[in-house]
Amino acid sequence: MNIIFAIIAVGTIAAAVAAMSLRNLVHCALALTVAFAGLAAAYLQLGAQFVGFTQLLVYVGAVAILIVFAILLTRGSEPPQQSVLSSGWPAGIFVTVIVLGVLVYAIGKSSIVQAAAPAQPEVTVRQIGDALMNKFVLPLEVVGLLLTAALIGAVIIAMKEEGKK
Amino acid sequence: MSPLAAYLILSAFLFAIGLAGALTRRNAIIVLIGIELMLNAANLNFIAFWRFSDHPEALTGIMFVIFSIGVAAAEAAVGLALIIAIYRHYKTANVDEVNSLKG
Numbered sequence: 001m002n003i004i005f006a007i008i009a010v011g012t013i014a015a016a017v018a019a020m021s022l023r024n025l026v027h028c029a030l031a032l033t034v035a036f037a038g039l040a041a042a043y044l045q046l047g048a049q050f051v052g053f054t055q056l057l058v059y060v061g062a063v064a065i066l067i068v069f070a071i072l073l074t075r076g077s078e079p080p081q082q083s084v085l086s087s088g089w090p091a092g093i094f095v096t097v098i099v100l101g102v103l104v105y106a107i108g109k110s111s112i113v114q115a116a117a118p119a120q121p122e123v124t125v126r127q128i129g130d131a132l133m134n135k136f137v138l139p140l141e142v143v144g145l146l147l148t149a150a151l152i153g154a155v156i157i158a159m160k161e162e163g164k165k
Numbered sequence: 166m167s168p169l170a171a172y173l174i175l176s177a178f179l180f181a182i183g184l185a186g187a188l189t190r191r192n193a194i195i196v197l198i199g200i201e202l203m204l205n206a207a208n209l210n211f212i213a214f215w216r217f218s219d220h221p222e223a224l225t226g227i228m229f230v231i232f233s234i235g236v237a238a239a240e241a242a243v244g245l246a247l248i249i250a251i252y253r254h255y256k257t258a259n260v261d262e263v264n265s266l267k268g
Contacts, residue, residue, distance in 0.1 A: 020186030070245040092188025100181035113170040121221035150239035154246035
């Protein structure tokens with residue numbers, strides 16, 4: 001528990017709350033980008049440099065741009081006139097409070113979280129590449145196939161509907 | 166509070182914020198953003214457990230997060246394509262008004 005973790009935690013949670021509660025969707029997307037960057041800082045703080053920079057590339061770079069494009073294509077940039085909350089929102093808040101309570105209770109009661117922190121592990125990108133090309137080569141191929149299928153599927157889904165009256 | 170517990174609590178709060186957004190907002194894009202936040206909270210748990218495990222040199226946590234980021238990127242692309250298709254059909258991205266499967 002140090003001051004850097006406190007800054008990262010407060011910034012990330014504030015940005016996440018803003019992303020979920022602002023009325024203007026473009027502001028939501030920008031706050032979400034800040035939350036993703038805060039998570040990348042948390043990964044760097046935990047000694048997972050490769051994952052931290054992957055998070056920056058994929059989320060702060062690609063996913064944020066994708067979300068902004070979707071918001072602009074669906075004309076979500078104009079603030080809504082009516083309420084931003086869906087009809088069943090009290091039930092949603094109720095479920096959320098229960099989930100958060102159970103999680104915090106479980107973390108507080110757990111014995112494994114009491115262990116002292118071991119020394120910072122040294123992981124080089126070379127080790128990660130070795131593992132990806134040897135031990136984890138099958139999952140890597142499967143993810144490549146999945147990404148290809150998702151790319152083609154996204155294009156087909158978003159293509160203009162044809163043969164419709 | 167130990168460092169691991171602090172990261173797990175941070176992750177639990179991020180998960181709860183994402184869940185609240187996914188369950189209470191009416192715009193489909195915000196629902197998808199909430200799901201992305203929940204996925205990221207799970208990734209933070211993986212990295213925290215990897216960092217404070219006894220054998221971090223096995224790299225299991227890092228590998229899981231890398232594949233999870235890849236799957237989440239695919240999910241975001243397909244989800245946003247679905248939202249654009251729904252918007253083109255219903256002229257709205259409001260999840261309350263999208264209430265029929267074959268319209």
